[in-house]
Amino acid sequence: MTSDITLFVNPTAGRGRGAQAARPALDALRDAGLTVRTVLGHDAADALRRARGAVADGTGALVAVGGDGMVSLALRVVAGTSVPLGIVAAGTGNDFARTLGLPVRDPAAAARAAAAALKDTGGRAVDLGRVTGGSAAAGAAAAGTATAEAGTRWYATVLASGFDSRVNDRGNRMRVPAGRFKYDLAILAELAAFRPVPYRLTLDGGRIVEVDATLVAVGNGTSYGGGMRICADARTDDGLLDVTVVGDCDRTTLIKVFPRVYKGTHLDHPKVTTYRTRTLALDAPGTTGYADGEPLGPLPLAVECVPGALRVLAPATPGPA
Structure with missing residues (x-):
């Protein structure tokens, strides 16, 4: 397991909650001993390009900050790869985080959960739908x-x-x-x-x-x-x-x-x-x-x-x- 991970941020999620959630999530991940690179795109295409670059560079995990729309973007980068996805749920719906039993609208707790899973098991495998x-x-x-x-x-x-x-x-x-x-x-x-x-x-x-x-x-x-x-x-x-x-x-x-x-x-x-x-x-x-x-x-x-x-x-x- 590498300690270098990527924080993938949607600043507009939940009418601004994404940007507010990024700082406590970043602090919690660093407190857990991880080295964190932040990806913040100008738009969806730019964010995807930057996130793909982080995966290509060998990031140990992609941690998405936002709602289900941000998770949807992240799936385009990590689905079918060995790179695990962490979720800091800060959107309006946050349904995938709920399904997985992750903290919702508690960015520090969500980041700690992601760090613990990364260090403990490296994550667990789940199914996805493909359209x-x-x-x-x-x-x-x-x-x-x-x-x-x-x-x-x-x-x-x-x-x-x-x-x-x-x-x-x-x-x-x-x-x-x-x-x-x-x-x-x-x-x-x-x-x-x-x-x-x-x-x-x-x-x-x-x-x-x-x-x-x-x-x-x-x-x-x-x-x-x-x-x-x-x-x-x-x-x-x-x-x-x-x-x-x-x-x-x-x-x-x-x-x-x-x-x-x-x-x-x-x-x-x-x-x-x-x-x-x-x-x-x-x-x-x-x-x-x-x-x-x-x-x-x-x-x-x-x-x-x-x-x-x-x-x-x-x-x-x-x-x-």
Whole structure:
């Protein structure tokens, strides 16, 4: 194990919490005896270039400071390599950190946990989701991903499509209000306009499921949106994706079911069906996919679980998400 590591910082995460979290994280890592290089890009493409340079130079770990969007960027650098990823969760959602049982919005504690795991075991292996498709290629190219990788996108938590992705689409188009409140307004607007969508799912290249659905979520991790346990039974070490299908709901049913997502009790509702699969082909008209909160573009998309694709600096046994 090398004691030289890289701190990968998003200063805008959580409306500035990323920048505030960087200093106590840096101090805690140095107090643990590590030599720390800080990477702070001017934009996503510049940050990726700098982080890739650190990995190429032999950094002992990449420690991402920010939210799930920053983790998504970091995956483009370390997924499929032997370089472990540490997470100092300082964003809005922080769902991957929750899934791994890591401290949230406590940068010093998160940095100490990363340092301890690095020194103790060097990290543990977890699965990742990998998405392929033309729109994933376009998104990767826009973020500066190398041509050989341009058709793929890694994700750690949940791929969302349907009602939840439409809320994201609408919220991203709204200039005001700022913060989470605009997504609350986007939910109300989408509820007024919502209609179920015809989906076609192909599981493990064979079984085909055609269903009118409110949403389909494909989980490597358990939650998205800051603790909504849409794929509550998902594990990051079983080599499988958990697929949650919320069927043809009217608005009244959706309003009743959706709050249950925070505890994961929605999985028992008769309108909800779940599947476990290693690969999934996902298609629906006029529907955008999001993974780790980042847009992938319109369906169709192909998704697969890649076992052990990432080493994370996290406890051997994850805590509650």
